[in-house]
Amino acid sequence: MVTRxxxxxxxxxxxxxxxxxxxxxxxxxxxxxxxxAAATPGAVEAALGPPGEPPQDDEGSSAPLFDExxxxxxxxxxxxxxxxxxxxxxxxxxxxxxxxxxGSWISVANHFQPFLTPLATARGAVDAIGRxxxxxxxxxxxx
Amino acid sequence: xxTRKNQRNLTSDQRxxxxxxxLEVKRLGRYDKYVSLHSRxxxxxxxSGLRVAHMAPxxxxxxxxxxxxFERELQLIDPGVSIPYWDWTRDSSASSKLWADDFMGxxxxxxxxxxxxxxxxxxxxxxxxxxxxxxERYLTRNLGRPDRPLKLPSAxxxxxxxxxxTYDTAPWNSSPHTQGFRNRIEGWTVSDKAGGYLxxxxxxxxxxxxxxxxxxxxxxxxxxxxFIDLIWVRWQRQHRTSRYLPDRPLGAKDPQHGRVISSNxxxxxxxxxxxxxxxHRHYYQYEEN
Numbered sequence: 001m002v003t004r005x006x007x008x009x010x011x012x013x014x015x016x017x018x019x020x021x022x023x024x025x026x027x028x029x030x031x032x033x034x035x036x037a038a039a040t041p042g043a044v045e046a047a048l049g050p051p052g053e054p055p056q057d058d059e060g061s062s063a064p065l066f067d068e069x070x071x072x073x074x075x076x077x078x079x080x081x082x083x084x085x086x087x088x089x090x091x092x093x094x095x096x097x098x099x100x101x102x103g104s105w106i107s108v109a110n111h112f113q114p115f116l117t118p119l120a121t122a123r124g125a126v127d128a129i130g131r132x133x134x135x136x137x138x139x140x141x142x143x
Numbered sequence: 144x145x146t147r148k149n150q151r152n153l154t155s156d157q158r159x160x161x162x163x164x165x166l167e168v169k170r171l172g173r174y175d176k177y178v179s180l181h182s183r184x185x186x187x188x189x190x191s192g193l194r195v196a197h198m199a200p201x202x203x204x205x206x207x208x209x210x211x212x213f214e215r216e217l218q219l220i221d222p223g224v225s226i227p228y229w230d231w232t233r234d235s236s237a238s239s240k241l242w243a244d245d246f247m248g249x250x251x252x253x254x255x256x257x258x259x260x261x262x263x264x265x266x267x268x269x270x271x272x273x274x275x276x277x278x279e280r281y282l283t284r285n286l287g288r289p290d291r292p293l294k295l296p297s298a299x300x301x302x303x304x305x306x307x308x309t310y311d312t313a314p315w316n317s318s319p320h321t322q323g324f325r326n327r328i329e330g331w332t333v334s335d336k337a338g339g340y341l342x343x344x345x346x347x348x349x350x351x352x353x354x355x356x357x358x359x360x361x362x363x364x365x366x367x368x369x370f371i372d373l374i375w376v377r378w379q380r381q382h383r384t385s386r387y388l389p390d391r392p393l394g395a396k397d398p399q400h401g402r403v404i405s406s407n408x409x410x411x412x413x414x415x416x417x418x419x420x421x422x423h424r425h426y427y428q429y430e431e432n
Contacts, residue, residue: 083190096356099189100198100331101318106187108276108356112343114331128354130255132277 066119075122088122093134095125109134145218147373148430150227150241150366151234157227158246162262164217164224165362166269175273177213180412182274182356188316193402195411198317200310200388201404202329203375204417206368208410211426213365225427228369231345235295237286247363249284256283256351263362276355284361285350293348296341304328304341305378310388315403323388324378328371342371373429379421387417 065077065086073090080087088095088107096108097118104114109125125134153161168174184196184205195201196209210226217224234241242249248261258281263270265281272280287293304327311323317331330340339347345367346353352360359365379385389405404410406418420426 098185098187101188101314101316103189108182110354111185111356111358112330112339112346112354129277132255132279135275135278 066122068119070123071126073126075119075126077118077122086118088118090122090125090129090134093136095122095134097121144424145225145427146430147225147369147427148227149432150229150246151239152430152432153227155245160221161217161224161227162246164220166262167220168216169270173216177209178274178357178359181209181359184412185356188318188402191402193404193411194316195404197329198331199403200315200325201410201417202325203372204387204415204420205410207372207375207420207423208413208415210365210368210372211420212413214427226365226369228373228429229363229366230370231295231348231367232298232301241363241366242286247366248282250286251282251284251351255279255281256285258282258284258351272352272357272360275352275357275360282361283351284353287348288350293344295348296344301341301374305374305381308382308385310378310385312388313397313399315389315399328374341374342367372423373431376423376429387421 063078065079067074067076069075074092075088075090077086077088079085084097084099084105086097088097097105098107099105100114102114104116105118105121106112106114107121107125109128110121113124115121115124148157150158165174181196186192186194186197188194188198196205199205214224214226217226229241237250241247242261244261246261248258248263251258257279258264259266261267263282265271270282272282304324307322307324307327309323311325312321314321317326317329328341330343346358349361349363349367352358353364353367387406389403392405392408393400393403404417406421407416409416423429
């Protein structure tokens with residue numbers, strides 16, 4: 001089980017230290033082997049309705065809402081107590097999302113275009129940033 | 144009092160002086176605070192808290208003051224400079240002189256979106272991106288979004304939005320139920336495929352940095368928003384009996400209480416009331432042709 005906290009702990013620190021996605025992803029790739037359906041976009045989309053797996057209570061962390069490789073980028077979403085209600089990562093780096101009043105979403109990477117689901121928002125962000133790495137420190141939202 | 148001109152009418156000397164002043168603000172380390180400020184004040188309406196810059200009635204007055212502050216910074220460097228406006232209903236092509244090498248520079252290259260020409264190309268040394276959504280240090284663009292082509296808003300679309308006599312309506316946000324002029328211009332009310340409406344679609348059409356939280360990294364941001372500001376002027380002229388709304392603070396029972404700013408409440412971070420900037424002629428005039 002890959003947890004949100006493990007992404008925060010291992011994904012981010014590895015990404016910052018090594019600045020290579022392979023190093024950042026290795027702990028998470030092992031976890032996804034146990035859930036091969038997670039790499040299939042259609043199957044993941046379904047998980048965004050009613051939660052597919054109950055939250056794990058070990059560290060207050062939860063199962064991923066989605067976890068797939070899209071255009072060679074690992075995109076993951078986890079429920080959280082953040083204002084937007086979830087944490088989304090691209091190759092282990094946080095992508096900040098905001099919620100619109102109609103239930104759609106925007107992200108820092110695509111600020112003027114709403115998407116219907118967090119997964120679509122994450123894919124839209126990958127489309128926007130191409131091969132670039134999300135900044136760990138810059139262009140954050142004001143909460 | 145100074146004059147903001149249509150960018151298409153600038154002389155070669157005026158183009159060069161504007162670019163030089165922007166580059167100098169950047170070189171002095173004074174540009175990037177505008178990028179971060181714009182990003183920090185972008186709050187969304189599906190969350191809690193005050194909204195000032197977007198998805199709110201203060202979209203027009205907040206950006207007006209934001210541009211005035213930046214313009215003062217430019218004028219400290221060259222008192223003869225003002226922010227030109229880009230009328231994207233007329234100069235709607237990627238081959239417009241707007242994108243020439245002596246002004247905004249050209250499109251991004253297809254591999255990574257990097258702008259390779261003009262004064263804001265990274266390789267020309269004067270325009271490193273400091274505060275971006277990604278770690279890339281170069282300015283990016285993707286004019287017209289060729290993989291899913293977009294057109295800039297037409298004059299007819301703009302005329303239709305200008306005909307709306309009511310400035311803004313409850314619930315004062317980005318939902319389709321918010322039927323006024325402000326929400327139509329801001330552009331949240333159209334499908335994803337159409338790329339948004341007027342203001343939002345221009346951000347989408349330029350692409351690259353202009354679509355992200357750090358959109359002022361592209362200096363064309365100022366020219367786009369100067370035209371948005373001129374659109375507000377035209378709306379005021381066309382609807383002389385209409386005014387900014389809400390004109391009084393919302394009551395404690397209103398669901399938007401504490402989330403939007405009425406005429407005489409101060410707008411953070413400036414502490415300036417919307418009413419202080421209702422009349423642009425206190426600050427500048429537009430040369431319209």
